[in-house]
Amino acid sequence: MRLSGEKLKSVRMQKNWSQEVLATASGLSLRTIQRIEKTGNASNESYLSLLAALDVPLSSITAQSTEVxxxxxxxxxxxxxxxxxxxxxxxxxxxxxxxxxxxxxxxxxxxxxxxxxxxxxxxxxxxxxxxxxxxxxxxxxxxxxxxxxxxxxxxxxxxxxxxxxxxxxxxxxxxxxxxxxxxxxxxxxxxxxxxxxxxxxxxxxxxxxxxxxxxxxxxxxxxxxxxxxxxxxxxx
Missing domain, CATH: 1.20.120 (Four Helix Bundle (Hemerythrin (Met), subunit A))
Incomplete structure (x- = not known):
């Protein structure tokens, strides 16, 4: 499953969080947050960390796949x-x-x-x-x-x-x-x-x-x- 960088950024901004705040809350590095928002590529561990930090359902930051x-x-x-x-x-x-x-x-x-x-x-x-x-x-x-x-x-x-x-x-x-x-x-x-x-x-x-x-x-x-x-x- 692929994360949507745009959705992640939207959820983060709705909470009025900067990338630095999200990095601190999730335990990830600032560089990792920047990369995920840019490419949408994230490991399972990063995925779970972001979900826990943002307290949102999986669908809110998941990319809608256009291919199987x-x-x-x-x-x-x-x-x-x-x-x-x-x-x-x-x-x-x-x-x-x-x-x-x-x-x-x-x-x-x-x-x-x-x-x-x-x-x-x-x-x-x-x-x-x-x-x-x-x-x-x-x-x-x-x-x-x-x-x-x-x-x-x-x-x-x-x-x-x-x-x-x-x-x-x-x-x-x-x-x-x-x-x-x-x-x-x-x-x-x-x-x-x-x-x-x-x-x-x-x-x-x-x-x-x-x-x-x-x-x-x-x-x-x-x-x-x-x-x-x-x-x-x-x-x-």
Whole structure:
């Protein structure tokens, strides 16, 4: 969490305190007070000392973050990678147990779901929100996230993308159902093996939409909302 130098200066002036008085009350040096008011950078110890000296809530001197702040460590990244690999192994294992793995691969359908989701994000918001959502995928590799308005906004974007993903899957599924029905209606014997195979391929977009939504976007949304909730609790 980052301190706001402007807010600190405003609170100090409301009390009619000089920087020297605040330095004495907080036990910090005058140079430290000057640096904090100028840059907003303060250690946790300085933070607590200022809060105690000024006797104000945390939110009164906390900067309103315009970006999601996160810290990455080797341990966090390895844990996230292990979790991702475990999920992939489970999913691939289920595929292999039930059919050939190649039967689950359809590049055009993957591209449609992804591109439809990105296009709808751009249409619903703007290029900045789309770019933020794409960059935000990296947060899947950390647990140390500081929330705020930016986190809430990004979580909202991911929630919309979840809906867009399922929407893309539903569109392709319905188009495929109509096509299969039209083909079958022109055949005397009704559905044949080709129609059945076509119907199985028709389910793949829904599978891709579910994997992207539940395996990536929803965990990101939950992380960001949890970080935002923790941030609000700290400020209260």
């Amino acid at each position: 702040e996160a810290n990455w460590s080797g341990e966090m990244i390895m844990k996230a990678l292990a979790a991702v690999l475990l999920v992939k192994l489970i999913v691939v294992g289920m595929m292999v147990m039930n059919a050939r793995f190649i039967d689950f691969i359809n590049i055009p359908n993957v591209l449609f779901v992804v591109l439809f989701t990105l296009a709808m994000t751009l249409l619903s918001y703007d290029l900045d929100r789309l770019w933020a959502a794409m960059k935000g995928i990296r947060y899947i590799f950390t647990q140390d996230i500081i929330g705020g308005q930016a986190a809430r906004q990004l979580a909202q974007t991911y929630q919309s993308q979840i809906q867009f993903c399922y929407g893309a899957g539903a569109i392709v599924f319905l188009i495929g159902c109509i096509a299969i029905t039209q083909v079958a209606s022109n055949q005397i014997d009704g559905f044949d093996k080709g129609a059945i195979a076509g119907f199985s391929v028709n389910l793949l977009p829904l599978l891709y939409a579910t994997m992207i939504s539940e395996g990536l976007l929803r965990p990101l949304k939950i992380k960001l909302l949890a970080a935002d909730e923790a941030d609000l609790q700290e400020q209260s």
